[in-house]
Amino acid sequence: xxxxxxxxxxxxxxxxxxxxxxxxxxxxxxxxxxxxxxxxxxxxxxxxxxxxxxxxxxxxxxxxxxxxxxxxxxxxxxxxxxxxxxxxxxxxxxxxxxxxxxxxxxxxxxxxxxxxxxxxxxxxxxxxxxxxxxxxxxxxxxxxxxxxxxxxxxxxxxxxxxxxxxxxxxxxxxxxxxxxxxxxxxxxxxxxxxxxxxxxxxxxxxxxxxxxxxxxxxxxxxxxxxxxxxxxxxxxxxxxxxxxxxxxxxxxxxxxxxxxxxxxxxxxxxxxxxxxxxxxxxxxxxxxxxxxxx
Amino acid sequence: xxxxxxxxxxxxxxxxxxxxxxxxxxxxxxxxxxxxxxxxxxxxxxxxxxxxxxxxxxxxxxxxxxxxxxxxxxxxxxxxxxxxxxxxxxxxxxxxxxxxxxxxxxxxxxxxxxxxxxxxxxxxxxxxxxxxxxxxxxxxxxxxxxxxxxxxxxxxxxxxxxxxxxxxxxxxxxxxxxxxxxxxxxxxxxxxxxxxxxxxxxxxxxxxxxxxxxxxxxxxxxxxxxxxxxxxxxxxxxxxxxxxxxxxxxxxxxxxxxxxxxxxxxxxxxxxxxxxxxxxxxxxxxxxxxxxxxxxxxxxxxxxxxxxxxxxxxxxxxxxxxxxxxxxxxxxxxxxxxxxxxxxxxxxxxxxxxxxxxxxxxxxxxxxxxxxxxxxxxxxxxxxxxxxxxxxxxxxxxxxxxxxxxxxxxxxxxxxxxxxxxxxxxxxxxxxxxxxxxxxxxxxxxxxxxxxxxxxxxxxxxxxxxxxxxxxxxxxxxxxxxxxxxxxxxxxxxxxxxxxxxxxxxxxxxxxxxxxxxxxxxxxxxxxxxxxxxxxxxxxxxxxxxxxxxxxxxxxxxxxxxxxxxxxxxxxxxxxxxxxxxxxxxxxxxxxxxxxxxxxxxxxxxxxxxxxxxxxxxxxxxxxxxxxxxxxxxxxxxxxxxxxxxxxxxxxxxxxxxxxxxxxxxx
Numbered sequence: 001x002x003x004x005x006x007x008x009x010x011x012x013x014x015x016x017x018x019x020x021x022x023x024x025x026x027x028x029x030x031x032x033x034x035x036x037x038x039x040x041x042x043x044x045x046x047x048x049x050x051x052x053x054x055x056x057x058x059x060x061x062x063x064x065x066x067x068x069x070x071x072x073x074x075x076x077x078x079x080x081x082x083x084x085x086x087x088x089x090x091x092x093x094x095x096x097x098x099x100x101x102x103x104x105x106x107x108x109x110x111x112x113x114x115x116x117x118x119x120x121x122x123x124x125x126x127x128x129x130x131x132x133x134x135x136x137x138x139x140x141x142x143x144x145x146x147x148x149x150x151x152x153x154x155x156x157x158x159x160x161x162x163x164x165x166x167x168x169x170x171x172x173x174x175x176x177x178x179x180x181x182x183x184x185x186x187x188x189x190x191x192x193x194x195x196x197x198x199x200x201x202x203x204x205x206x207x208x209x210x211x212x213x214x215x216x217x218x219x220x221x222x223x224x225x226x227x228x229x230x231x232x233x234x235x236x237x238x239x240x241x242x243x244x245x246x247x248x249x250x251x252x253x254x255x256x257x258x259x260x261x262x263x264x265x266x267x268x269x270x271x272x273x274x275x276x277x278x279x280x281x282x283x284x285x286x287x288x289x290x291x292x293x294x
Numbered sequence: 295x296x297x298x299x300x301x302x303x304x305x306x307x308x309x310x311x312x313x314x315x316x317x318x319x320x321x322x323x324x325x326x327x328x329x330x331x332x333x334x335x336x337x338x339x340x341x342x343x344x345x346x347x348x349x350x351x352x353x354x355x356x357x358x359x360x361x362x363x364x365x366x367x368x369x370x371x372x373x374x375x376x377x378x379x380x381x382x383x384x385x386x387x388x389x390x391x392x393x394x395x396x397x398x399x400x401x402x403x404x405x406x407x408x409x410x411x412x413x414x415x416x417x418x419x420x421x422x423x424x425x426x427x428x429x430x431x432x433x434x435x436x437x438x439x440x441x442x443x444x445x446x447x448x449x450x451x452x453x454x455x456x457x458x459x460x461x462x463x464x465x466x467x468x469x470x471x472x473x474x475x476x477x478x479x480x481x482x483x484x485x486x487x488x489x490x491x492x493x494x495x496x497x498x499x500x501x502x503x504x505x506x507x508x509x510x511x512x513x514x515x516x517x518x519x520x521x522x523x524x525x526x527x528x529x530x531x532x533x534x535x536x537x538x539x540x541x542x543x544x545x546x547x548x549x550x551x552x553x554x555x556x557x558x559x560x561x562x563x564x565x566x567x568x569x570x571x572x573x574x575x576x577x578x579x580x581x582x583x584x585x586x587x588x589x590x591x592x593x594x595x596x597x598x599x600x601x602x603x604x605x606x607x608x609x610x611x612x613x614x615x616x617x618x619x620x621x622x623x624x625x626x627x628x629x630x631x632x633x634x635x636x637x638x639x640x641x642x643x644x645x646x647x648x649x650x651x652x653x654x655x656x657x658x659x660x661x662x663x664x665x666x667x668x669x670x671x672x673x674x675x676x677x678x679x680x681x682x683x684x685x686x687x688x689x690x691x692x693x694x695x696x697x698x699x700x701x702x703x704x705x706x707x708x709x710x711x712x713x714x715x716x717x718x719x720x721x722x723x724x725x726x727x728x729x730x731x732x733x734x735x736x737x738x739x740x741x742x743x744x745x746x747x748x749x750x751x752x753x754x755x756x757x758x759x760x761x762x763x764x765x766x767x768x769x770x771x772x773x774x775x776x777x778x779x780x781x782x783x784x785x786x787x788x789x790x791x792x793x794x795x796x797x798x799x800x801x802x803x804x805x806x807x808x809x810x811x812x813x814x815x816x817x818x819x820x821x822x823x824x825x826x827x828x829x830x831x832x833x834x835x836x837x838x839x840x841x842x843x844x845x846x847x848x849x850x851x852x853x854x855x856x857x858x859x860x861x862x863x864x865x866x867x868x869x870x871x872x873x874x875x876x877x878x879x880x881x882x883x884x885x886x887x888x889x890x891x892x893x894x895x896x897x898x899x900x901x902x903x904x905x906x907x908x909x910x911x912x913x914x915x916x917x918x919x920x921x922x923x924x925x926x927x928x929x930x931x932x933x934x935x936x937x938x939x940x941x942x943x944x945x946x947x948x949x950x951x952x953x954x955x956x957x958x959x960x961x
Binding site: 065091097108117181 | 791
């Protein structure tokens with residue numbers, strides 16, 4: 001059987017679903033940290049994940065990354081069932097992750113950090129590295145890392161160790177690493193934790209630009225409601241391991257159970273004084289990354 | 295199989311001692327989350343003092359005992375106040391390394407003749423005991439030393455259990471161990487509890503040492519408590535390093551297993567093999583619990599000696615380039631010319647022999663730079679790998695292989711062995727490679743190097759030199775050539791992808807794995823490379839010594855190697871070489887031979903502690919400070935800016951650091 005042009009077009013029109021979680025359950029002892037969660041992220045979509053502390057958001061993300069093995073259920077990345085695949089292999093399917101603490105590697109310089117992120121695309125073999133062969137690969141990585149440093153305006157920090165940088169700068173380096181890795185699905189765990197309000201507000205446009213550049217889908221955990229509602233196409237709200245609401249930002253923030261369990265009734269948590277909740281967008285436009293104008 | 299009552303009774307008696315030691319280890323681990331390798335050695339002073347007071351000074355036992363035990367407790371408290379408390383907030387791996395230095399340092403009382411009992415009196419009268427009865431159980435005679443253990447240890451353990459369970463202090467200790475933050479909020483001083491725990495541990499260690507001394511000469515002559523420590527560790531691991539009753543029972547169990555094994559298979563150190571298997575099995579079975587408790591303790595270990603990167607702009611300035619190339623070439627020429635320089639008698643073949651040993655230690659330093667500095671994994675068995683290389687060299691030479699090929703093949707064998715030893719520790723992070731490698735060091739000396747099918751002749755082997763390495767000087771140059779080659783390899787490694795990945799895994803293994811880097815793969819590469827280099831060191835060592843036996847590769851040497859690496863500066867290549875030069879090279883200049891163990895221990899343990907507490911970047915740190923200052927100066931000159939403040943001379947820097955101050959540039 002040969003693939004027809006129609007098949008190819010079909011693939012083009014309906015690219016594989018970045019993330020499909022089916023009936024996922026994680027039990028620690030007797031506690032159900034995640035309890036029968038199903039979640040889907042469509043191509044190019046930004047999905048927000050909200051919920052109070054202990055609702056199971058980070059555990060869910062750790063399952064997608066592979067650090068936590070689910071008790072039952074399945075996780076499918078781009079059509080590949082990765083439930084039993086170890087974390088270091090998942091980036092090869094297109095998964096990228098940014099961590100809450102953006103700790104990076106305190107002992108490596110910013111340039112070296114970026115080169116580590118690029119390693120997957122231009123690996124240097126052990127013997128080539130030891131004997132000093134494979135210089136071309138190393139030069140390529142260094143060149144790309146230099147470009148990224150310039151792009152993100154990190155010149156002053158290029159030869160500083162990550163351990164010496166402020167949290168804000170480390171976040172920018174972390175974003176540069178994401179560009180270096182070119183993931184097709186990005187997991188963001190509280191990207192604005194520990195940075196100032198002004199920078200939080202700058203984060204939204206920055207993430208949109210990155211999305212346009214690389215064309216990834218995003219799963220975003222975030223407590224800053226204005227940021228989530230402005231960025232996300234859809235939001236899942238979790239409570240004690242279960243999904244209690246799912247829909248457009250407007251639908252979710254007006255959902256009775258979400259208000260009761262998470263948001264509370266104060267308006268201040270939902271909107272900043274000068275912003276309003278954006279009008280609901282048409283959900284999940286199916287668009288192929290190819291068609292996007294960069 | 296012989297399961298006689300007498301065998302079991304002897305095992306229980308021995309096991310009581312292991313149990314008591316294990317309790318001390320677990321107490322400190324619970325309170326402070328590190329494996330205290332110095333635990334067994336705290337009691338050395340007590341055992342030495344008791345012998346001296348009773349045998350030479352003719353004190354009554356009842357009077358000497360409290361004094362000797364008091365000395366042990368005092369030493370423990372002193373250690374806690376001066377070292378452990380200073381490292382209260384340091385990564386646990388650093389505290390563990392400090393305990394490795396302490397283990398060496400605390401052996402010093404054994405080397406001061408004035409406080410040791412006269413050897414002849416000791417041999418004639420035996421180690422002092424309070425009473426001398428003999429009881430016959432079946433076919434077995436139990437003597438005073440056995441009965442003392444049977445009487446004292448259970449009482450001691452019961453008293454300790456009551457103390458921990460029923461007194462306010464005991465509850466506070468348990469609370470502080472369980473949750474330091476909550477305990478502090480409840481008004482418990484965690485620091486005072488730590489002192490208390492060390493006092494109790496000191497008491498246990500002192501009594502164990504005194505009880506153990508009559509049975510074994512280990513505490514008094516030669517050797518260290520490494521094999522004792524491994525048994526106690528095995529018991530602690532079975533108890534997940536938390537459960538005191540289980541640790542005690544496991545200690546007794548290990549004693550019985552050991553005794554039964556010995557009764558059935560007394561030759562060839564099979565006992566050591568059994569103990570090794572127990573340690574490995576305990577680690578693997580308990581890996582989940584141990585790594586849960588240890589997760590935050592082990593990540594992000596950076597000993598800080600890694601060089602600050604030279605700005606790329608600076609690397610292009612000719613003056614800086616000339617300086618870099620010139621200084622490394624200068625060092626190389628000096629090292630190559632060393633055995634013909636007619637100073638300090640360096641041109642004699644006796645000194646050439648000692649210099650060759652320095653090159654082999656430098657190679658071990660390089661392997662630790664990679665494994666511990668960049669990989670964050672502490673190895674206490676690196677000298678056992680040197681032994682593997684040395685014995686492999688002899689076997690390979692017997693097959694008529696050329697010496698350069700021997701280095702390559704022996705290195706490969708070392709790599710395989712290192713991976714096999716490291717594999718179980720990969721599942722658990724950080725601290726526990728130290729345990730498996732220590733167990734391996736004890737196994738290597740006690741079992742592997744005793745097997746005729748592995749090493750040929752356990753009584754000692756002879757490695758003939760090929761014609762090219764006919765004299766001491768040419769062996770030295772062979773060693774130096776290997777140092778140069780390995781330095782280049784290690785440097786290439788650090789500057790390419792695999793080296794960066796290793797550091798990434800050390801610093802943040804979750805983030806590294808999320809970028810598609812295999813943490814296990816990176817660590818295995820580190821084990822293999824470090825094993826390769828250590829075994830190469832073994833080949834040099836073997837050609838220098840020519841005749842060697844298993845005691846050449848005793849676990850103590852591995853402890854000394856870690857000290858050497860920290861003094862030089864872990865994580866820095868020049869540091870690795872400078873460490874070997876400072877600890878072993880400089881004494882060669884001034885002494886005829888290395889007979890003085892005392893200076894070795896002093897330089898080793900005390901030097902290591904000093905470096906860890908006051909200048910954690912080691913000698914390399916001073917070198918980099920000077921280099922950075924020079925580079926900054928040249929950069930400013932290149933930019934046409936006024937000269938920066940003058941360079942702080944290293945000695946002045948050292949002095950300022952020793953007084954706990956920031957070094958001020960001379961104006």
